[in-house]
Amino acid sequence: QQPVQSPQAVILREGEDAVINCSSSKALYSVHWYRQKHGEAPVFLMILLKGGEQKGHEKISASFNEKKQQSSLYLTASQLSYSGTYFCGTGENTDKLIFGTGTRLQVFP
């Protein structure tokens, strides 16, 4: 089953923060986050492995709560370049990923 992301869409002004959530009905081994711009392939942002770790990448960070089978992506002080659709990809200790429903983010000046 496909992980569910919330919200479906977010509109921000430059400098504002956002949180994107990813929730799975299955036990997870890993969570991957990607950003996809319109008409382009997804770009890898980060991976979180089982263990409840939190990772950061410039002003983008994420957490993974394996007990709740959830992950959250935190975007702080958003920039115009952050616009795009964000997908979580969940791994169940196999090679393959199942991608979430997606969250569209639009940042305006």
Place this chain on the structure above:
Amino acid sequence: GAVVSQHPSWVICKSGTSVKIECRSLDFQATTMFWYRQFPKQSLMLMATSNEGSKATYEQGVEKDKFLINHASLTLSTLTVTSAHPEDSSFYICSAEAGVETQYFGPGTRLLVL
């Protein structure tokens, strides 16, 4: 590093013809590659897992006789859409596994079947 290319970027074909899409890992070797399909404003749907030297593993509901996958080398996987029909029109994206559970995506191939 970890660059994946796809060819062609765009293909328009007539209904009933077959189309081959190539996915190459340019600066690394990939034992495992994945093929996804994405319809407009939807998420990526995994079609199959391609393993070098062995048969591909298809997801439920994906016809293996229609979507032929060949992973001939550690840097090349191909997807052939046989007897394509308009409902096969989509954005096809491959990814290659580089390192622990990290996938790098190709730029995608837009297929339009008339």
